[in-house]
Amino acid sequence: MKIKEIRHLSVPVTGNIANAVVNFSEHTISLVAVITDEVRNGRPVTGIAFDSIGRFAQGGIIEQRMVPRLMAAKPESLLAADGAFDCARVYACIMRNEKPGGHGDRAAACGALELAFWDLNAKLRDEPAYLTISRAFGTTPVTSGQPVYAAGGYYYPQDGVERLKQEIRRYKDMGYSAYKMKIGGASLSEDTARIEAALQVAESGANLAVDVNGRFDLEQAQVYAKAISPYKLRWYEEIGDPLDYELNRVMAETYDGPIATGENLFSTQDARNLLRYGGMRKNKDIFQMDPGLSYGLTEFSRMITLVEQAGINRKFIYPHGGHLINLHISTALDLGGCEAYPGVFEPFGGYSDECKVIDGRIHPGSSPGFGIERKNELKPHIARLLA
Amino acid sequence: MKIKEIRHLSVPVTGNIANAVVNFSEHTISLVAVITDEVRNGRPVTGIAFDSIGRFAQGGIIEQRMVPRLMAAKPESLLAADGAFDCARVYACIMRNEKPGGHGDRAAACGALELAFWDLNAKLRDEPAYLTISRAFGTTPVTSGQPVYAAGGYYYPQDGVERLKQEIRRYKDMGYSAYKMKIGGASLSEDTARIEAALQVAESGANLAVDVNGRFDLEQAQVYAKAISPYKLRWYEEIGDPLDYELNRVMAETYDGPIATGENLFSTQDARNLLRYGGMRKNKDIFQMDPGLSYGLTEFSRMITLVEQAGINRKFIYPHGGHLINLHISTALDLGGCEAYPGVFEPFGGYSDECKVIDGRIHPGSSPGFGIERKNELKPHIARLLA
Numbered sequence: 043m044k045i046k047e048i049r050h051l052s053v054p055v056t057g058n059i060a061n062a063v064v065n066f067s068e069h070t071i072s073l074v075a076v077i078t079d080e081v082r083n084g085r086p087v088t089g090i091a092f093d094s095i096g097r098f099a100q101g102g103i104i105e106q107r108m109v110p111r112l113m114a115a116k117p118e119s120l121l122a123a124d125g126a127f128d129c130a131r132v133y134a135c136i137m138r139n140e141k142p143g144g145h146g147d148r149a150a151a152c153g154a155l156e157l158a159f160w161d162l163n164a165k166l167r168d169e170p171a172y173l174t175i176s177r178a179f180g181t182t183p184v185t186s187g188q189p190v191y192a193a194g195g196y197y198y199p200q201d202g203v204e205r206l207k208q209e210i211r212r213y214k215d216m217g218y219s220a221y222k223m224k225i226g227g228a229s230l231s232e233d234t235a236r237i238e239a240a241l242q243v244a245e246s247g248a249n250l251a252v253d254v255n256g257r258f259d260l261e262q263a264q265v266y267a268k269a270i271s272p273y274k275l276r277w278y279e280e281i282g283d284p285l286d287y288e289l290n291r292v293m294a295e296t297y298d299g300p301i302a303t304g305e306n307l308f309s310t311q312d313a314r315n316l317l318r319y320g321g322m323r324k325n326k327d328i329f330q331m332d333p334g335l336s337y338g339l340t341e342f343s344r345m346i347t348l349v350e351q352a353g354i355n356r357k358f359i360y361p362h363g364g365h366l367i368n369l370h371i372s373t374a375l376d377l378g379g380c381e382a383y384p385g386v387f388e389p390f391g392g393y394s395d396e397c398k399v400i401d402g403r404i405h406p407g408s409s410p411g412f413g414i415e416r417k418n419e420l421k422p423h424i425a426r427l428l429a
Numbered sequence: 430m431k432i433k434e435i436r437h438l439s440v441p442v443t444g445n446i447a448n449a450v451v452n453f454s455e456h457t458i459s460l461v462a463v464i465t466d467e468v469r470n471g472r473p474v475t476g477i478a479f480d481s482i483g484r485f486a487q488g489g490i491i492e493q494r495m496v497p498r499l500m501a502a503k504p505e506s507l508l509a510a511d512g513a514f515d516c517a518r519v520y521a522c523i524m525r526n527e528k529p530g531g532h533g534d535r536a537a538a539c540g541a542l543e544l545a546f547w548d549l550n551a552k553l554r555d556e557p558a559y560l561t562i563s564r565a566f567g568t569t570p571v572t573s574g575q576p577v578y579a580a581g582g583y584y585y586p587q588d589g590v591e592r593l594k595q596e597i598r599r600y601k602d603m604g605y606s607a608y609k610m611k612i613g614g615a616s617l618s619e620d621t622a623r624i625e626a627a628l629q630v631a632e633s634g635a636n637l638a639v640d641v642n643g644r645f646d647l648e649q650a651q652v653y654a655k656a657i658s659p660y661k662l663r664w665y666e667e668i669g670d671p672l673d674y675e676l677n678r679v680m681a682e683t684y685d686g687p688i689a690t691g692e693n694l695f696s697t698q699d700a701r702n703l704l705r706y707g708g709m710r711k712n713k714d715i716f717q718m719d720p721g722l723s724y725g726l727t728e729f730s731r732m733i734t735l736v737e738q739a740g741i742n743r744k745f746i747y748p749h750g751g752h753l754i755n756l757h758i759s760t761a762l763d764l765g766g767c768e769a770y771p772g773v774f775e776p777f778g779g780y781s782d783e784c785k786v787i788d789g790r791i792h793p794g795s796s797p798g799f800g801i802e803r804k805n806e807l808k809p810h811i812a813r814l815l816a
Binding site: 052063064065066068069070096097098099100101102103105106107110139140141142143144145146147148149255256283284285286287288306307308309311312314315318319335 | 439450451452453455456457483484485486487488489490492493494497526527528529530531532533534535536642643670671672673674675693694695696698699701702705706722
């Protein structure tokens with residue numbers, strides 16, 4: 043088997059929404075296809091994946107640096123003994139002649155590509171990706187559905203607590219029982235009013251997480267911590283700059299509820315620094331590294347190993363970025379759960395019709411691979427990519 | 430004044446050379462031009478800059494994300510009171526809607542662009558960039574030349590200690606008196622033989638630094654440390670992964686000579702972590718962050734502030750990446766010195782004919798801006814960029 047062609051499409055994300063730091067109206071996501079010479083049902087077996095939300099499409103890095111390396115590799119050098127792709131070898135090939143450090147955009151570029159090979163391997167076996175992934179890592183996939191929460195509660199140009207309540211009610215009607223909302227983009231009094239409104243629908247603080255997207259300095263972080271502490275929230279997320287491990291350590295020491303971070307750490311090296319310096323409390327605080335932004339599943343699996351070596355149960359890993367891809371990864375590797383953005387960040391934000399959300403748990407479908415082709419909003423983009 | 434157009438060219442770096450981690454035969458560098466509507470001598474005033482060596486050209490990020498933001502900005506929103514560009518505002522505009530963390534490729538993309546505005550500001554005043562930079566930061570530029578060392582000693586496909594000696598002798602003939610060579614890409618015995626050969630020309634360990642490019646784990650780092658300790662070398666550079674601050678701390682504690690690191694830390698946040706956790710010894714160990722890879726001079730100046738706040742003299746900052754740009758920055762801000770790659774990494778590697786190396790010190794020329802247009806090897810590329 044060999045790669046015939048690799049294609050990339052930059053897909054705009056819909057919606058004029060903002061968190062405390064960025065507005066998403068100009069955001070894009072990389073959609074990639076790896077087309078092989080293996081033919082099934084008259085069509086070439088093709089792996090499809092995307093990076094994740096928040097860090098832009100990476101067409102330049104993918105097309106100029108990474109695809110040429112894959113196309114120049116001897117086909118057999120990328121394969122495993124069973125004839126499928128060896129994703130660790132694929133990863134090493136993508137990263138040939140890249141210097142250490144600087145885990146930013148290239149990590150997302152590599153993530154989209156590497157994940158497409160997992161989709162491809164699953165399609166070669168005509169099975170959903172979570173089965174392929176669990177076989178590769180020797181794990182037992184979860185069969186009872188994975189906990190999923192609805193992430194939303196962004197700031198909108200026309201905003202108010204009633205809109206926020208309606209939004210959370212909509213998630214509840216869809217089967218979700220846990221939610222996440224943004225804070226830190228308004229005044230403390232406005233934000234606490236928003237939290238209290240959301241709690242009216244969420245019913246309990248245990249069902250509602252809040253996310254600062256890295257905006258606070260230590261003083262603001264502590265002012266908010268004091269204000270939100272009585273709500274006993276699910277977690278307090280990305281409180282300060284993602285690389286400010288000292289702030290994280292102080293917050294873990296002083297805030298009594300769980301904290302969550304890691305979505306903007308894109309390598310094993312960065313995750314190790316969080317473990318070394320960030321004061322994360324064992325089996326209480328939450329890790330949110332995202333395979334699609336972190337060189338793909340091979341690198342992400344190394345992060346899981348590190349977290350477990352630190353004596354932390356992998357159930358405390360909830361990958362950032364909902365979507366179909368992390369649903370399969372979380373199900374295969376028995377992680378804490380996954381994140382959905384129902385109705386926001388389309389065409390990538392939610393799941394497809396074959397993924398059922400029941401009582402706050404989500405069940406992957408049975409389509410081969412990640413089942414990305416099943417998601418209606420993505421169909422026209424995939425058609426364009428493959429045209 | 431307003432920006433009429435911003436252009437980007439990806440320029441291949443010449444040479445089939447390798448350090449311990451990467452081969453540079455497929456490396457590229459971003460060359461950018463910011464063309465304004467301000468006309469001098471019948472030509473539009475145009476700022477020209479590039480990122481730096483080692484992290485590839487960034488055409489995708491520059492053209493798809495950053496240039497549109499600059500072109501969409503109100504022209505006056507980017508200007509200072511004196512009518513020149515306010516580079517801090519330019520930087521903020523380039524980074525609009527970018528999330529925190531992930532300081533990799535985008536830092537180089539932004540660096541090339543931001544530095545072009547410094548070149549532009551200097552050309553508006555018809556003065557060399559070091560004068561513009563020292564005025565902006567309230568510093569007194571160095572007039573006696575800046576210490577410069579010749580970085581080379583790479584591994585070549587056809588290699589030997591005689592070739593290495595000839596290389597260092599060539600640098601000496603050019604006026605250099607300090608040198609740097611790669612180690613860690615061969616066996617310890619081969620590397621010590623190379624070091625001893627280089628020392629025959631360099632005369633003293635104080636004139637020769639060695640660079641591992643982040644390859645060693647702690648055990649290898651300590652084996653080499655023990656072996657090279659008797660040579661009393663200038664410094665032992667980037668010993669382990671750039672984000673492995675704990676390895677750096679242990680090496681600073683156990684190796685008696687100076688160590689150097691930082692060229693693969695691209696943000697104030699990462700540099701702060703090196704200061705917090707890396708055990709860098711005050712006014713002994715060397716910081717090597719590179720403006721061209723680190724969002725430009727605005728961000729780099731914040732790193733200098735952090736280093737000084739830690740009680741460290743700015744003379745212990747030697748920016749990575751030689752070239753004309755860092756020569757002006759180091760001269761303007763009175764840093765420790767700068768790096769040259771004579772004859773390697775062309776067309777970017779050395780200096781232009783107006784920059785004299787005398788007794789190990791380098792003197793910038795008097796051309797307006799960074800004087801990039803004066804470098805013969807770059808002339809055809811600049812002509813293509815502006816055609």
